[in-house]
Amino acid sequence: MGMESALIFLGTGSSGSVPSIRCLIDPSDPPCPVCTYSLSLPPHLNPNYRCNTSLLIEYYCQSDATRKYILIDAGKTFREAVLRFNMNPTLYVFSQIVLTHEHADAVLGLDDIRAVQPFSPTNDIDPTPIYLTQHSMDRMEKVFPYLVQKKHNEGQEIRRVAQFCWNIIADDCNQPFFASGLKLIPLPVMHGEDYICLGFLFGEKNRVAYISDVSRIPASTEY
Numbered sequence: 001m002g003m004e005s006a007l008i009f010l011g012t013g014s015s016g017s018v019p020s021i022r023c024l025i026d027p028s029d030p031p032c033p034v035c036t037y038s039l040s041l042p043p044h045l046n047p048n049y050r051c052n053t054s055l056l057i058e059y060y061c062q063s064d065a066t067r068k069y070i071l072i073d074a075g076k077t078f079r080e081a082v083l084r085f086n087m088n089p090t091l092y093v094f095s096q097i098v099l100t101h102e103h104a105d106a107v108l109g110l111d112d113i114r115a116v117q118p119f120s121p122t123n124d125i126d127p128t129p130i131y132l133t134q135h136s137m138d139r140m141e142k143v144f145p146y147l148v149q150k151k152h153n154e155g156q157e158i159r160r161v162a163q164f165c166w167n168i169i170a171d172d173c174n175q176p177f178f179a180s181g182l183k184l185i186p187l188p189v190m191h192g193e194d195y196i197c198l199g200f201l202f203g204e205k206n207r208v209a210y211i212s213d214v215s216r217i218p219a220s221t222e223y
Helices: 021-025 033-038 078-085 110-116 134-143
Strands: 006-011 054-061 066-072 096-098 128-132 164-168 177-179 182-190 196-202 208-210
Touching: 006 078, 054 182, 078 110, 128 134, 128 177, 134 164
Parallel strands: 066 096, 096 128, 128 164
Antiparallel strands: 006 054, 054 066, 177 182, 182 196, 196 208
16 A cells, blocks of 8 residues: 555444434334435445444554554444454554544444453553543543553452553644644534534645534634
8 A cells, every 4th residue: 555544434324323223123114215225235235334433544654654543433333343344454453542522422432442452361551542632531431430540459350451541632723633643633513502522634635624423613613
């Protein structure tokens, strides 16, 4: 592939993914065409079978001439997406993980990251850096305390879990950050009128604006 980079969409579906379970257990008359199409072929051959929205950035880092793999979001269907694509195993050695927000369709696959990290029964591995807002971090401490906790109490058994290094980013267009040498600019957008979700702007020669969950783009975010 040389010095080229690539974008791999691990999912482009809704929070409930496609097909909808409701359409399967209580089909409408006539049947929903979206879910009907999504079942017309096996999942790995069917573009209408859609997992939770997630993006894998395959990035050529010129500073050290290596390929980096940056994952944006790991939702409820992360494991299914990995099995479905069955791609080159090196694609799943994630250099960094970036979270758009802390809803289930963006974070509930984080527990499964341990399956693509090096095996160590004592968790003695380099942690994968994760970038997220303070609001999302506060939620992670409640949802995944065992992924955030670093110290064990006396007598507490060591269990193998995914190892992460948590990094707080600002939900501000004027405060970019770098993941594996790639500059990402946060794009705060409204996910409903009471919740802010992040998109990201990245790329040098070709710029990409990735926005997964949005109902409205505020004027302060528009470029």
